[in-house]
Amino acid sequence: MPALPLRNIWILKVLTSASETLTVSGWLFEAGRSAKHAAILERLSPDALVVSPQGLPARHYTDGELTAISDRVGAIPRRLTFADGAVFETEDNAGIDRLLSERLAASETFLARLEVFHPRLIVIALIAIGLIFATIRYALPVLANMAAAVTPTPVIELIDRGALETIDRAFLKPSNMDQIRKDEIGAGFAALAALSDTGQIGLDLIFRDGGIIGPNAFALPGGTIIMTDQLVRLAGTDDEIFGVLAHEIAHVEERHSLRQIYRSLGIAALIAMIGGDSGEIVEDVLAQGSLLLTLSYSRRFESQADTRAVDLMKAVGRDPAALATILERITEKCRNCGKTSWYTTHPGTEGRSEAIRQRAQK
Ligand SMILES: [Zn+2]
Numbered sequence: 319m320p321a322l323p324l325r326n327i328w329i330l331k332v333l334t335s336a337s338e339t340l341t342v343s344g345w346l347f348e349a350g351r352s353a354k355h356a357a358i359l360e361r362l363s364p365d366a367l368v369v370s371p372q373g374l375p376a377r378h379y380t381d382g383e384l385t386a387i388s389d390r391v392g393a394i395p396r397r398l399t400f401a402d403g404a405v406f407e408t409e410d411n412a413g414i415d416r417l418l419s420e421r422l423a424a425s426e427t428f429l430a431r432l433e434v435f436h437p438r439l440i441v442i443a444l445i446a447i448g449l450i451f452a453t454i455r456y457a458l459p460v461l462a463n464m465a466a467a468v469t470p471t472p473v474i475e476l477i478d479r480g481a482l483e484t485i486d487r488a489f490l491k492p493s494n495m496d497q498i499r500k501d502e503i504g505a506g507f508a509a510l511a512a513l514s515d516t517g518q519i520g521l522d523l524i525f526r527d528g529g530i531i532g533p534n535a536f537a538l539p540g541g542t543i544i545m546t547d548q549l550v551r552l553a554g555t556d557d558e559i560f561g562v563l564a565h566e567i568a569h570v571e572e573r574h575s576l577r578q579i580y581r582s583l584g585i586a587a588l589i590a591m592i593g594g595d596s597g598e599i600v601e602d603v604l605a606q607g608s609l610l611l612t613l614s615y616s617r618r619f620e621s622q623a624d625t626r627a628v629d630l631m632k633a634v635g636r637d638p639a640a641l642a643t644i645l646e647r648i649t650e651k652c653r654n655c656g657k658t659s660w661y662t663t664h665p666g667t668e669g670r671s672e673a674i675r676q677r678a679q680k
Pocket residue numbers: 565569615619620623663664
């Protein structure tokens with residue numbers, strides 16, 4: 319490629335091709351015939367050729383119809399073969415070279431056009447950037463949902479066991495609640511669980527002293543729901559406790575925490591997951607089991623879980639608005655409880671109480 323910038327070459331070509339018409343003298347052989355006719359080959363435009371044989375009609379070709387050009391070897395005549403089988407032969411090697419360079423110029427013209435109309439390139443670049451953002455914004459949740467849907471139950475159970483171990487080691491202590499109280503809450507939980515639809519995932523309620531986590535409850539993907547003693551003590555009525563449990567059951571039903579984990583892993587990991595390679599992901603999740611504690615649900619997941627909780631509470635004959643009451647208690651007590659508080663990991667509490675009460679009244 320010459321050192322001149324493309325745009326200059328383009329302008330140069332336009333000037334030269336406007337000022338001269340390229341002609342090459344030679345012979346035309348018609349397809350399948352041995353008779354040869356004296357003929358002139360001419361370039362009409364960067365993409366149009368015409369062969370004018372003496373005493374015969376002119377033939378028009380595009381460059382695309384020029385199917386073969388023999389190499390330049392000494393003084394041996396050059397042969398140009400066209401798509402219709404006609405062959406043009408000439409001893410004017412230099413003329414053919416000039417004609418071919420004009421053809422090159424045609425393809426350069428395309429590049430030159432891109433170069434000249436660079437605003438179009440900027441638009442193309444902007445569209446490409448937009449697509450990348452759209453992929454991250456929209457494809458990630460879709461892929462996360464797909465991955466969550468295809469994750470086999472044994473893998474989910476493995477995530478639960480690993481995550482619980484890590485959380486226990488890092489944050490929680492054994493519960494101080496007496497067994498009678500645990501059994502009471504366990505019975506109410508079983509009634510809610512019996513009406514839930516978690517597919518193959520079994521639900522399991524366990525109690526812990528929350529330590530720095532304070533009044534809290536969270537659901538692991540495999541159906542393990544952890545409730546802290548502090549939350550049980552904070553509740554004004556048992557229905558408030560069951561409202562929270564119903565909400566956590568809904569998160570398990572919808573595989574919210576699995577979907578949220580997958581969203582945090584990124585697209586490459588999700589594609590591997592959907593492709594059946596779950597080993598690495600499970601390792602990732604287990605390596606940062608505490609991730610599950612700080613993972614905040616999306617507001618949409620929260621309102622979905624609230625809606626479902628209200629319905630479950632109605633179905634077991636409990637007060638569905640109690641969930642709103644305990645949300646307000648937690649908000650009041652835990653405004654500054656830090657990253658792991660229920661207030662932080664279940665966002666949008668303010669608007670939620672109102673929505674819960676409205677649905678409860680329906
Ligand atoms: Zn929630």
